[in-house]
Amino acid sequence: MAQIGYSKKVMEHFMNPRNVGVIENPDGYGKVGNPVCGDLMEIFITVKEDRVDDIKFRTFGCGSAIAVSSMVTEMAKGKTLNEAMKITRKDVADELDGLPPQKMHCSNLGADALHAAIKNYWVKIGKIKPEEAKPEEGEEGESCET
Numbered sequence: 001m002a003q004i005g006y007s008k009k010v011m012e013h014f015m016n017p018r019n020v021g022v023i024e025n026p027d028g029y030g031k032v033g034n035p036v037c038g039d040l041m042e043i044f045i046t047v048k049e050d051r052v053d054d055i056k057f058r059t060f061g062c063g064s065a066i067a068v069s070s071m072v073t074e075m076a077k078g079k080t081l082n083e084a085m086k087i088t089r090k091d092v093a094d095e096l097d098g099l100p101p102q103k104m105h106c107s108n109l110g111a112d113a114l115h116a117a118i119k120n121y122w123v124k125i126g127k128i129k130p131e132e133a134k135p136e137e138g139e140e141g142e143s144c145e146t
Contacts, residue, residue: 006063007097013067018074021056027124030116032109039065039106043073043113047121052076052084057113064103065110071095072110081118087111 006014023044033040039061046054055077057069072092076084093099093107119133 005100006067007099009071009095009097010064010067010099013070013096014063017066017070019056019070019077020058022058023054023056026117028117028119028121030113030118030120032112032116034105034109037061037105039109041065041069041109041113043069043117045076045117045121047081050082051078051080055117061109062103062106064099064106067096068092068099068106068110069113072114076114081121085115085118087114 022042023046026044027047028045030043031041040059041061042058044056044058045052055073057073059066059069072087075087075092075095079087089104089107089111092110093104096107099107116133119128122128123130123133
């Protein structure tokens with residue numbers, strides 16, 4: 001695998017992912033996928049005092065997708081929801097010491113799934129309307145090359 005140019009951090013999070021699993025009856029749930037390559041990410045959150053109290057993920061995808069999911073959950077845990085909403089795709093890739101260019105789309109999914117879970121929670125508590133929780137634009141159609 002290392003021949004593609006994965007950083008040690010990517011390999012570490014792929015081999016030993018953090019926060020894997022499902023939260024039953026989560027406060028927020030986000031699911032995003034890239035239909036081109038078949039990667040699918042689900043993020044489950046519980047919220048206490050407007051902070052990400054617990055976070056778990058389930059990912060079907062390549063090693064990068066798993067590493068990104070693991071990293072994004074580590075980055076979001078304990079943050080306020082507004083802080084977690086500011087985590088960008090670039091932040092996730094940077095925290096992993098970079099991703100190969102052909103795998104950058106994986107970092108999109110992590111941030112997007114996190115944002116979707118937070119928006120899902122905000123809809124439940126009436127902070128935003130359901131139409132405001134629509135997925136973020138611009139991720140569709142990126143190809144996945146291995």
